[in-house]
Amino acid sequence: xxxxxxxxxxxxxxxSLKLTLVALVLFAALVVLIYVRDDLPSALxxxxxxxxxxxxxxxxxxxxxxxRQAALLVFHLALLTLVLLxxxxxxxxxxxSLELTEGEEFTGTLLESDAGPFHPIDTLRALxxxxxxxxxxxxxxxxxxxxxxxxxxxxxxxxxHRIEITDQKPLILSGYRFYPTGNKGxxxxxNWQPTGGGEARIGTVHLPSYPLHEHGQAREWTPPGTALxxxxxxxxxxxxxxxxxxxxxxxPKEHRIVLRIGAQRWELVPGGIVDLPEGRLEYRGLxxxxxxxxxxDWTIPWLLAACLVAIGALxxxxxxxxxxxxxxx
Amino acid sequence: MIELQLxxxxxxxxxxxxxxxxxxxxxxxxxxxxxxxxxxAGLALHTASIATRWERLGxxxxxTMFEILSSNIWSLMLAFAIAFWRLPAIRGSAAVVMPxxxxxxxxxxxxxxxxxxxxxxYHTVWLFIHIxxxxxxxxATLVAVGLAGVxxxxxxxxxxxxxxxxxxxxxxxxxxxxxxxxxxxxESLMLVAGAIWAQDAWGRYWAWDPLETWAFLTWLVLGIAxxxxxxYKLSPRTGAMLVVGVFxxxxxxxxxxxxxxxxxxxxAV
Numbered sequence: 001x002x003x004x005x006x007x008x009x010x011x012x013x014x015x016s017l018k019l020t021l022v023a024l025v026l027f028a029a030l031v032v033l034i035y036v037r038d039d040l041p042s043a044l045x046x047x048x049x050x051x052x053x054x055x056x057x058x059x060x061x062x063x064x065x066x067x068r069q070a071a072l073l074v075f076h077l078a079l080l081t082l083v084l085l086x087x088x089x090x091x092x093x094x095x096x097s098l099e100l101t102e103g104e105e106f107t108g109t110l111l112e113s114d115a116g117p118f119h120p121i122d123t124l125r126a127l128x129x130x131x132x133x134x135x136x137x138x139x140x141x142x143x144x145x146x147x148x149x150x151x152x153x154x155x156x157x158x159x160x161h162r163i164e165i166t167d168q169k170p171l172i173l174s175g176y177r178f179y180p181t182g183n184k185g186x187x188x189x190x191n192w193q194p195t196g197g198g199e200a201r202i203g204t205v206h207l208p209s210y211p212l213h214e215h216g217q218a219r220e221w222t223p224p225g226t227a228l229x230x231x232x233x234x235x236x237x238x239x240x241x242x243x244x245x246x247x248x249x250x251x252p253k254e255h256r257i258v259l260r261i262g263a264q265r266w267e268l269v270p271g272g273i274v275d276l277p278e279g280r281l282e283y284r285g286l287x288x289x290x291x292x293x294x295x296x297d298w299t300i301p302w303l304l305a306a307c308l309v310a311i312g313a314l315x316x317x318x319x320x321x322x323x324x325x326x327x328x329x
Numbered sequence: 330m331i332e333l334q335l336x337x338x339x340x341x342x343x344x345x346x347x348x349x350x351x352x353x354x355x356x357x358x359x360x361x362x363x364x365x366x367x368x369x370a371g372l373a374l375h376t377a378s379i380a381t382r383w384e385r386l387g388x389x390x391x392x393t394m395f396e397i398l399s400s401n402i403w404s405l406m407l408a409f410a411i412a413f414w415r416l417p418a419i420r421g422s423a424a425v426v427m428p429x430x431x432x433x434x435x436x437x438x439x440x441x442x443x444x445x446x447x448x449x450x451y452h453t454v455w456l457f458i459h460i461x462x463x464x465x466x467x468x469a470t471l472v473a474v475g476l477a478g479v480x481x482x483x484x485x486x487x488x489x490x491x492x493x494x495x496x497x498x499x500x501x502x503x504x505x506x507x508x509x510x511x512x513x514x515x516e517s518l519m520l521v522a523g524a525i526w527a528q529d530a531w532g533r534y535w536a537w538d539p540l541e542t543w544a545f546l547t548w549l550v551l552g553i554a555x556x557x558x559x560x561y562k563l564s565p566r567t568g569a570m571l572v573v574g575v576f577x578x579x580x581x582x583x584x585x586x587x588x589x590x591x592x593x594x595x596x597a598v
Contacts (some may be wrong), residue, residue: 168452311521328417
């Protein structure tokens with residue numbers, strides 16, 4: 001017989017407004033702590049959010065006067081929905097990055113990614129689109145202006161068609177948002193023919209981002225099926241992005257590619273060939289590469305809706321609270 | 330440059346208006362129409378200054394520290410001028426509010442008025458919406474802090490004498506609470522509009538960057554202050570101290586973070 005009383009007492013304690021304040025202060029303190037200390041995960045915020053949710057649920061269940069204030073109730077229910085949606089978001093989101101050379105197709109592989117445990121990664125792996133090229137103007141400075149990136153959507157199940165994406169207009173495929181970024185650069189393209197008649201392979205080397213690493217346009221790479229370490233550097237004298245006038249990101253009109261393997265060194269222009277014991281390397285030319293970020297979160301429209309309902313309900317609550325007494329009373 | 334001449338003239342008018350408001354409290358005179366006229370004239374010149382700079386640079390006042398200070402002095406002055414005009418009973422709180430604005434005016438005179446470049450991620454209507462909501466929030470908080478300042482000043486004999494013409498503390502506390510409630514709505518809207526902008530601009534709606542973190546902390550502290558009123562039926566004095574606390578956190582968010590950090594928003598530059 002005592003169980004309902006104990007339950008009621010527990011519910012009252014859990015619904016306490018003082019507990020709300022404690023949880024809010026704890027929440028704020030943890031936000032500061034996580035902000036100051038990079039090693040602490042933001043997942044720690046789940047603790048005060050869980051406490052606030054339990055507190056709110058208990059208040060809704062146990063406090064009749066709270067339930068009678070419709071707008072205030074809707075506000076708090078929307079907050080509860082927000083917390084649930086954020087939890088769902090953390091379990092199923094994906095963010096990552098990739099780089100595509102001009103003319104290259106995205107085949108579902110990311111350079112870096114971070115995803116929730118229930119993210120359906122197979123959907124991403126099935127997506128296909130091609131980077132047809134991009135244009136980025138620079139104002140004097142040089143200061144980057146907007147990106148205009150031509151994309152061809154190729155599948156799955158899509159009729160191939162072209163669109164332009166920009167800094168603020170991503171490519172959206174199956175809920176994945178692909179954004180072009182200021183991380184882009186030059187990509188020397190090579191043809192590798194292994195000794196002994198194996199299959200020839202075409203590949204590109206993504207040199208460090210330009211103009212961020214303007215004076216470090218070199219990278220080491222390994223031809224497929226070999227243990228060679230080829231150091232590759234782009235050399236040109238032309239000023240691509242002028243500090244005193246408008247310019248455009250583009251490959252230099254004249255350039256050389258410097259290759260080094262140990263003490264051996266070669267300088268190549270497009271069409272140049274290097275014969276190695278492991279195979280023949282032909283330099284085909286220079287293109288651009290574009291870095292993309294990819295973001296997936298199915299909760300976004302629902303989060304926005306919950307936020308707007310919460311704010312609208314709170315506005316209605318305050319309106320009804322203050323409307324009875326004029327400001328100038 | 331004409332834009333700077335307009336701005337300095339506007340600041341002089343604000344300072345004269347503020348000084349007149351302070352003297353009116355100290356000597357218990359009522360030059361309220363003069364104060365309002367000076368504020369309005371200052372705002373007109375300040376608007377012209379911002380418009381001239383906007384036209385010349387092709388972007389609004391939200392890139393450099395100078396521009397952030399200028400646009401916020403303008404919006405705060407506008408918010409307080411509206412309160413001063415529409416709520417005659419609280420006009421004496423100008424003696425608290427104007428010195429706060431004087432600090433910002435002193436700061437802008439030391440800031441570099443040079444041109445800044447507009448990052449490509451700033452070319453979006455959501456930037457205006459985000460900033461607009463933020464300005465309403467800070468304006469409402471400024472009016473509240475003026476009232477809170479009056480309540481706290483009344484703990485002293487001098488303050489009691491200076492602000493004797495203003496309504497009693499309970500009434501001022503209620504008005505401050507209303508302003509904080511308005512501030513909470515607009516701070517919430519600012520966060521949502523900012524998240525929409527961030528999603529468009531940088532491919533994520535939230536990343537705990539310095540400005541996002543501090544703006545969220547401001548929202549939390551404001552929420553705590555509003556909740557504390559409901560929980561404890563606070564005295565006007567305690568309520569006023571909470572208002573001042575919220576304003577300090579908001580001030581640090583709006584001006585401290587952009588002052589300290591070169592990229593307050595990740596990816597902004």
